[in-house]
Amino acid sequence: MEKEFPIKQIIDGNGNLIDSTFGSEITEELLKELYTKMLRARTLDRKSANLQRQGRIGTYAPFEGQEAAQVGSASALEKGDWMFPTYRDHAATLTFGHSLSTILLYWKGRVEGCVPPEGKNIFPPAVPIATQLPHATGAALAEKRKGSDRVSIAYFGDGATSEGDFHEGLNFASVFKAPVVFFNQNNGYAISVPIEKQMNSKTIAQKSVSYDIDGVRVDGNDVFAVYFETKKAIEKARKGEGPTLIEAVTWRYGAHTTADDPTKYRDQELSAEKRKLTDPLLRIERYMEKQGVWEEGWKAQVQKQCEEEIEKAVVEMEAYPEADVNDIFDHVFEEPTWTIKQQKEAFLSMKRGETV
Amino acid sequence: MKTMADVKTNKLTLVQAVTDGLRTMMKEHDDVLVLGEDVGKNGGVFRATDGLVDEFGEDRIVDTPLAEAGIIGTSIGLAINGFRPVAEMQFLGFIYPAYEQIMTHASRIRTRTMSRFNVPMVIRAPYGAGIRAPEIHSDSVEALFTHMPGIKVVVPSNPYDAKGLLIASIEDPDPVLFMEPMRSYRSIKSDVPEEKYTVELGKGAKVTEGDDVTVIAWGNMVAVAQKAVEKIEKEQGVSCELLDLRTLYPLDKDIIAESVMKTGRAVIVHEAPSTGGVGNDVLSIINDNAFLYLRAPVEKVAGFDTPIPFFSLEEDYLPTPDRVLKSIENVVTF
Ligand SMILES: Cc1ncc(C[n+]2csc(CCOP(=O)(O)OP(=O)(O)O)c2C)c(N)n1
Secondary structure, eight states: OTTTSOEEOSBOTTSOBOOOTTGGGOOHHHHHHHHHHHHHHHHHHHHHHHHHHTTSSOOOOOOTTOHHHHHHHHTTOOTTOEEEOBTTOHHHHHHHTOOHHHHHHHHTTOGGGGOOOTTOEEOOOBOSTTTHHHHHHHHHHHHHHHTOOOOEEEEEESGGGGSHHHHHHHHHHHHHTOOEEEEEEEOSEETTEEHHHHOSSSOSGGGGGGGTOEEEEEETTOHHHHHHHHHHHHHHHHTTOOOEEEEEEOOOOSOSSTTOOGGGTSOHHHHHHHHHHHOHHHHHHHHHHHHTOOOHHHHHHHHHHHHHHHHHHHHHHHTSOOOOTHHHHHTSSSSOOHHHHHHHHHHHHHHTTOOO | OOOGGGSOEEEEEHHHHHHHHHHHHHHHOTTEEEEETTOSTTOOTTSTTTTHHHHHOTTTEEEOOSOHHHHHHHHHHHHTTTOEEEEEOSSGGGOGGGHHHIIIIITTHHHHTTTSSOOOOEEEEEEOSOSOOOTTTTOOOHHHHHTSTTOEEEOOOSHHHHHHHHHHHHHSSSOEEEEEEGGGTTTOEEEEESSOOOOOTTOOEEEEOOSSEEEEEOTHHHHHHHHHHHHHHHHHOOOEEEEEOOEEESOOHHHHHHHHHHHSOEEEEEEEESTTOHHHHHHHHHHHHHGGGOSSOOEEEEEOSSOOOOTTSHHHHSOOHHHHHHHHHHHHOO
């Protein structure tokens, strides 16, 4: 099956262009745009891990290594499309329109971190594994019924493919020809469980066969392979030609979350070694060097810009008005039930120090 | 006869006592095995199975694919065919995909086969708010399971009970949901016998003896209630009898009834939402058995009928010693 689903690459680990199909589309502008988005995401990721260590936010799920998979795929979407991310897909949501401070608020234990800007169809991060796949199918079906050409994209990890919801989401999409792209980031591990223990199949892409939908495998660290393959899948969906399952083969360099210790189950030196050939940012740097469009000065400038932007977002997150206890009660129903009203009144009067 | 002095004990946390209980049973019985996500090399995300894979091997400490319905369904198959699986749910809030397997199969195979088959399995699940976990991780939905005919529900609140109740649960011939209070996982250490012992299922415990009010709690809320009880005893001389129910299905009717008949007052504390919570079943036991002894309406201190909020607000959601104290005052001064 690995032969039937070869890993598509456009630029290899050393920065060589090995597939020129999209040659003319890889403009300097696109290069710089995708690189900047990835650098911005990485800077946010590292900052967040630091903030967690300093106790300024709660547990955090880092994605370093997965920038190309997330940025490349999200860049292929258009305004009005739907995104269904997990707790690890901040590079994707950032690319598609979440603000930096919203993402930080999420990890500060604030429900405000789930709320996308007006007009952006970004669903709150899925915390239970694989539950967002059927939602993506449903939202895509709604667009189809409304006669629009909007599509959905659902993000999920390798572990998620074991859950029933993965299979149900794909099957419904297949039966109803829903315009949805199932975007898998195969980062090798589901917490401590390596892919070989998660599934006996050699690829995730091959799971498309049983639903008779298209399946592709791409190098998830090659931002161009991801971008162009996702674009193809999206265009196909827009034309009413059904769903696609994309497997982006990538790697998470660090821990599952800041509460996890990867040295218990994986050789971190090997992981660091792997970075030399897989790092999605290094790859673009090497490519740009070969093309003669790389300037250290430019990178330093972009890096500085990203840091300033993130510092600003941190200030915004920390200056955010304190969480409001009313929010516990006010968003359960449009009209609160008597139980909630009563519980709210009793609680608030106790907070005010009145006797109940 | 052995005296307590002959019993070798170790100072353990609640989560270590769980590991100890698993180890004790796995050593003694080859048919006991552990299944779950990350339970092997990683030793579980809370380290509840730490070191067990080195001791018992991957055939008995099984890292499963990420699929709760699969874990429970497979465990049911193992259980009806000669094994005693202990399935770990990473968090109680992730048990929902397995709900169907538990509700429609684990809990009623004995009924459906007139006891030809039974399901001697234990489902372990950390639960409860107050550890600043991300959303969904903090649910305490015990009532979904006490409402499910055919499964017992057990919640220890201290290391000694954790080991004894877990062993009793594994020995039980029917399915048991064993809920582990995350917030208490490492907050207390106490003496736990090295040897095998059991704490009987279906029996509550008196944490403190008292005359004026019965305070009824379980799991994480025992420590919260205890703070309130100590404070009001010291400051106002109100004498409280604190009960730790330990098993939520079946409830220990006798300990509740006897205590409330003695004190004439009761306060029930749980962190799960108020509506449909186990507190209502406790109320009904009081009503049926001690109604004529009551000197004040029973008070309930519970979570709200809302999803457990994100951690920036979870301390507002959770019952606090102050809220419990207020309710004790209310019943005493009624
Ligand atoms: C239904 C459910 N079960 C268990 C968990 C606990 N959990 C959180 S992340 C995770 C591993 C997910 O792995 P994968 O799908 O590969 O995504 P990754 O985190 O690697 O991006 C687990 C088991 C959960 N969130 N939801």
